[in-house]
Amino acid sequence: MEAYQKVAIVVLLLVAITNAQTICNVSMDGLTACKPSVTPPNPTPPSATCCSALSHANMQCLCSYKNSKLLPSLGIDPNLALQLPAKCKLPNPPNC
Template sequence: MRISSMVALSIMALTLVAVLHGCMAAQLPSECNIRDLIPCKPALTEPNPLPPSEVCCSLLSKGDLLKCLCRFKDSPLLPSMGIDPNLVVLLPKKCHLPQPFICLS
């Protein structure tokens, strides 16, 4: 009986972790979707990042993705996607966007 209680407790703990992970991902504003970085991935992948594509820079110039970069930089999901968080904040400069870009936190 003790083994089945331990198994049940383990399953509940894993379920809680999965739910909390989903909640953390959902805390970004609705306009911030980390998957929007996928067109920029070649420019965000070490060891030899490529220049950002026109599609990537176009997404940044529209503004919505640009507003999210600082939040994406701190996301624990980026490394699991093969994206270097430190390269994320360099995208505006690499795309030659006119306004200065600074993450305050």
């Protein structure tokens, strides 16, 4: 059953990406710009492009991925991802 859930999540995410080209109001270009900042072991400081993309994000939506097994499977550290709004000095960082 767990394998089925993982497949279902990936399929839903791919459908969302294909249809909307955004996740939580962040464009695919924005997500790509942020990836070096959330990828261990040597994350880089977030770029201006990444911070700009996050400034339009639905933070509560992003919080819903906090405990997702999907992010680590994509090479993304959820803890690093949750630090990005503060690193970008965005007002009202998420309280996940």
